[in-house]
Amino acid sequence: MRAQPQASHFINGAYVEDTAGAEIDVIFPATGEVIAKLHSATPAIIEQAITSSLAAQADWEAMTGTERGRILRRAADIIRERNHDLSVLETLDTGKPYQETSVADATSGADALEYFGGLAGSLTGEHIQMPDGDFVYTRREALGVCVGIGAWNYPTQIACWKAAPALACGNTSIFKPSETTPLSALKVAEIMIEAGAPAGIFNVIQGYGDVGAALVTDPRVAKVSLTGSVPTGRKVYAAAAEGMKHVTMELGGKSPMIVFDDADVDKAVSGAILGNFYSSGQVCSNGTRVFVQKGIKEAFLKRLSERLEGAVIGDPLDPETSFGPMVSEGQMNIVMNYIEKGKEEGARLAFGGARIDGDGFYLQPTVFADVTDDMTIAREEIFGPVMSVLDFEDEDEVMARANDTEFGLAAGVFTNDLTRAHRVVAGFEAGTCFINTYNDAPVEAPFGGSKASGVGRENSKAAIEHYSELKTVYVRLSDLEAPF
Numbered sequence: 459m460r461a462q463p464q465a466s467h468f469i470n471g472a473y474v475e476d477t478a479g480a481e482i483d484v485i486f487p488a489t490g491e492v493i494a495k496l497h498s499a500t501p502a503i504i505e506q507a508i509t510s511s512l513a514a515q516a517d518w519e520a521m522t523g524t525e526r527g528r529i530l531r532r533a534a535d536i537i538r539e540r541n542h543d544l545s546v547l548e549t550l551d552t553g554k555p556y557q558e559t560s561v562a563d564a565t566s567g568a569d570a571l572e573y574f575g576g577l578a579g580s581l582t583g584e585h586i587q588m589p590d591g592d593f594v595y596t597r598r599e600a601l602g603v604c605v606g607i608g609a610w611n612y613p614t615q616i617a618c619w620k621a622a623p624a625l626a627c628g629n630t631s632i633f634k635p636s637e638t639t640p641l642s643a644l645k646v647a648e649i650m651i652e653a654g655a656p657a658g659i660f661n662v663i664q665g666y667g668d669v670g671a672a673l674v675t676d677p678r679v680a681k682v683s684l685t686g687s688v689p690t691g692r693k694v695y696a697a698a699a700e701g702m703k704h705v706t707m708e709l710g711g712k713s714p715m716i717v718f719d720d721a722d723v724d725k726a727v728s729g730a731i732l733g734n735f736y737s738s739g740q741v742c743s744n745g746t747r748v749f750v751q752k753g754i755k756e757a758f759l760k761r762l763s764e765r766l767e768g769a770v771i772g773d774p775l776d777p778e779t780s781f782g783p784m785v786s787e788g789q790m791n792i793v794m795n796y797i798e799k800g801k802e803e804g805a806r807l808a809f810g811g812a813r814i815d816g817d818g819f820y821l822q823p824t825v826f827a828d829v830t831d832d833m834t835i836a837r838e839e840i841f842g843p844v845m846s847v848l849d850f851e852d853e854d855e856v857m858a859r860a861n862d863t864e865f866g867l868a869a870g871v872f873t874n875d876l877t878r879a880h881r882v883v884a885g886f887e888a889g890t891c892f893i894n895t896y897n898d899a900p901v902e903a904p905f906g907g908s909k910a911s912g913v914g915r916e917n918s919k920a921a922i923e924h925y926s927e928l929k930t931v932y933v934r935l936s937d938l939e940a941p942f
C-alpha cells in the first residue's frame with residue numbers, strides 16, 4: 459500500500475521538496491507498513507513558507523469577506539465531493555476506521571470551511587457614539603501570519619479548524635501537521651488552490667517539534683494555535699509569550715463523566731463508549747474517569763461488557779470495522795504501560811487489557827473497575843482505549859472528585875433529573891460539557907478547555923475573536939482644546 463504525496467511540503471500553491479530534511483516515515487498502523495517517506499522542513503523550507511505567507515497576506519485581507527468566504531465554501535464543497543478518497547487517506551495515516559473517518563474527519567473540516575466561509579462576509583467593527591458629535595469606530599483587522607500545529611488524532615479536522623477562521627478573518631495560515639500523520643493536510647492545501655485560493659494563503663510544511671518551535675519563535679508570525687499535549691503546550695505558550703503573540707491552546711484532558719443512578723443505563727453506556735473508545739480512545743476530550751453511582755454500578759459494568767463484545771476490531775479500511783489500531787507502536791506501548799500500572803495499583807480489570815496479536819498496533823478496548831482517585835490511571839491522560847470506572851455515593855462528593863485535576867477540557871453528566879444536570883454542569887471546571895451525551899463537537903459551538911487544558915476557543919463565532927483584533931479610532935467632530 460502506498461500513499462506517497464508528490465512532495466513533503468505545499469508552499470505558495472505548489473509541492474516543494476528538500477531532501478536535506480530529516481526523514482519522516484509514514485506508517486499504516488494496521489499493518490506497520492511504511493506507506494510514504496517525507497522530509498522534515500529545513501530552515502530554507504521554513505523561510506519559504508513564511509515569506510510566501512507574508513507576501514500573500516495583504517492582498518488576501520484586502521479582498522471582501524464575501525470573496526474570501528466564497529473560496530472557503532468552494533473548498534468545503536470539493537472536500538465533500540472527495541470525502542471517500544480523503545477518508546481512505548485519513549484511515550491510512552491514522553489507522554482510524556473508515557467507518558469513522560468517512561463521517562467525522564474530512565466532513566468536519568468541510569463544516570469549518572463552510573461555517574467560517576459563511577461568517578467571513580459579516581465580520582465588522584462597531585460604531586460607538588460619544589458626546590458632542592464625536593464618535594469611535596472599531597476596525598476588525600487580521601493578525602497577519604497564523605501558525606497552526608497539529609496533533610495526530612484528527613489531522614484533517616485540526617488543519618481546517620485552524621485554517622478556516624484564520625483565513626476568514628484575512629490572515630494567512632501555515633500548518634505543521636504532526637510528524638505521525640502528515641498526509642491529509644497536503645490534500646487540504648491542494649484543494650484550497652483548486653477552490654481559487656491565492657497562492658501562499660495556506661501553506662503546509664512537515665516536521666518534528668523543532669520545526670514547530672522555529673515557526674513559533676519567528677518574529678514574523680503573529681499567532682500560534684497548537685493542538686497537542688499539556689507539556690508541549692507549556693513550551694509553545696512560553697515561546698509565544700516571549701514574542702507577545704496571540705495563542706490558542708487545545709491541549710490534553712482527563713475528563714470526568716458522571717452517571718447518576720436515575721440515568722438510563724443503556725444511554726450512559728453509549729456515552730461511555732463514545733467518550734472512551736471512539737478513535738481507539740485517542741480523543742482529547744474523552745471522559746476517561748467514569749464515576750458511576752453505587753446503586754447502578756454492577757448493572758452499568760455488565761451492560762458495558764456486553765456492548766464491548768460487539769466492537770468489530772479489524773482492518774480499518776473495511777467499513778464494517780468499528781475499532782482500529784493505535785496510531786503508532788510508541789503510543790501502543792505507552793498505553794500498555796498504563797494498563798500494567800492499573801493492574802499493579804489494584805484496579806480490577808473488567809474488560810480487555812491485552813494487545814491483539816499481529817503486525818498492527820491493536821489493543822483491546824479496556825475497562826478498569828474499582829478505580830480510586832489516587833491511581834495513576836485516574837490521574838494521567840492515557841490517550842488510548844482505557845476507561846476507568848470509579849464509584850461514588852452522592853453529588854457533593856463526586857463534584858469535588860471530578861474537579862480535582864489540573865485538566866479542564868470536558869465533562870459530562872448522565873441523569874434524568876434536569877435540575878441536577880444543569881447544576882452539575884455549572885459546577886464543572888471544564889470548557890466543554892455534555893448532558894446525557896458525550897463528545898458532540900459541532901462547528902457552531904465553541905470548543906476548548908479550562909485550567910491546564912487550554913486557552914481560547916475553536917469553532918463558532920468565538921474563534922473570530924482569536925483570529926482578529928480590534929483597532930479603535932476616536933473621531934472628534936467637536937472643538938479640540940488643550941491646556942496651553
Ligand SMILES: NC(=O)c1ccc[n+]([C@@H]2O[C@H](COP(=O)([O-])OP(=O)(O)OC[C@H]3O[C@@H](n4cnc5c(N)ncnc54)[C@H](O)[C@@H]3O)[C@@H](O)[C@H]2O)c1
Pocket residue numbers: 607608609610611612634635636637665666667668669670671672674685686687688689690691693694707708709710711741742743839841867907912
Ligand atoms: N484539546 C484539543 O482540541 C486536542 C485535540 C487533539 C489532541 N489533543 C492532545 O494532543 C495530545 C496528543 O497529540 P500529540 O502526541 O501529537 O501531541 P504532542 O504535544 O506530542 O505534539 C503536538 C504537536 O506539537 C509539535 N511540537 C512538539 N514539540 C514542539 C515544540 N517545542 N514547539 C512547537 N511544536 C512542537 C509536534 O510536532 C506536534 O505537531 C494529547 O495530549 C491530546 O489530548 C488535544
